[in-house]
Amino acid sequence: MDLSELAELREEYTYAGLDEADLAPDPVEQFRRWFAEWRPVAVGDPNAMVVATATPEGRPSVRTVLLRGLDERGFVFFSNHESRKGRELAANPQVALLFPWHPLGRQVVVDGVAERLEDEAADAYWATRPRGSQIAALASPQSRPVPDRATLERRWAGIDAAHAGRPIPRPSHWGGIRVVHHRVEFWQGREHRMHDRLVYHRDPQAPTGWRVERLGP
Numbered sequence: 001m002d003l004s005e006l007a008e009l010r011e012e013y014t015y016a017g018l019d020e021a022d023l024a025p026d027p028v029e030q031f032r033r034w035f036a037e038w039r040p041v042a043v044g045d046p047n048a049m050v051v052a053t054a055t056p057e058g059r060p061s062v063r064t065v066l067l068r069g070l071d072e073r074g075f076v077f078f079s080n081h082e083s084r085k086g087r088e089l090a091a092n093p094q095v096a097l098l099f100p101w102h103p104l105g106r107q108v109v110v111d112g113v114a115e116r117l118e119d120e121a122a123d124a125y126w127a128t129r130p131r132g133s134q135i136a137a138l139a140s141p142q143s144r145p146v147p148d149r150a151t152l153e154r155r156w157a158g159i160d161a162a163h164a165g166r167p168i169p170r171p172s173h174w175g176g177i178r179v180v181h182h183r184v185e186f187w188q189g190r191e192h193r194m195h196d197r198l199v200y201h202r203d204p205q206a207p208t209g210w211r212v213e214r215l216g217p
Contacts, residue, residue: 015105018188018196025208027184027200028072031108034186038101050098051077053088061088067099068125074180075110076117078125082173083142089114095179105189110181117176126170134168135159185215193217 024030039046047067054060061084069076075097079086089095097110126134139155146152159168181202188196195217203211 015189017190018186018198020198020212020214023186023198023212026072026210027181027186028070030186030200031070031184034101034104034106034108038099038104038106041103042101043103048099049075049077050100051085052096052098053085054092054094055088056092061085068176069178074112074115074178076176076178078117078122078174078176080137080140080142080174081116085143086173086177087143089177097179107185107187109185109187110179111183112179112181114177114179117178119175122175123170125176126174131168134170135163137174138168138171190217 024033035046045066048064049067050062051065052060052062063085065077065079067075068078081087081090093114095112095114097108097112099108099110101107129137135156138159139152183199183201185197185199190196197215197217199213199215200210201213202209205211
């Protein structure tokens with residue numbers, strides 16, 4: 001595939017705009033408004049988001065996970081703390097999230113700092129997971145090499161048999177991550193690439209605790 005082929009893949013955005021007067025007082029409420037419009041047209045998991053992390057030296061990595069909680073404290077997902085993202089967040093808690101809602105011509109970008117969720121909240125969510133997913137969290141040495149698929153399946157079967165008829169305990173290396181947001185950008189595609197980009201910045205001096213600015217597209 002060459003550049004001429006890619007140049008032909010162009011969509012003209014014809015969506016309604018996003019004005020400052022349309023915004024909710026805070027980014028969490030604005031996110032909820034947009035998510036309510038996104039969920040009915042979503043392809044796949046409506047709560048899928050891209051999580052970008054980096055090492056202390058600045059080497060980035062990225063992957064898709066599922067948003068599992070949201071309130072004024074931040075955006076929550078769950079993970080193996082010994083995975084690549086878990087190790088990177090422990091060493092460098094700066095993190096970015098991206099919600100790519102292409103069918104609506106929208107994106108939401110979140111910048112924040114990661115912190116581990118309280119054990120009680122992690123236990124409560126763990127209890128809602130399907131048993132097979134719980135077993136997988138114990139069976140998989142996430143982000144580390146394994147000899148083959150059969151090895152993983154044997155580990156899964158062994159853990160299942162060892163806990164037959166009993167609940168699967170949450171392993172200490174598995175839990176929640178809360179991204180405490182300090183910047184949230186709402187991006188709305190517009191005609192002629194004159195997109196709307198409105199950004200909330202945390203500002204203790206602002207009446208709502210948030211300052212909004214418009215960025216050039």
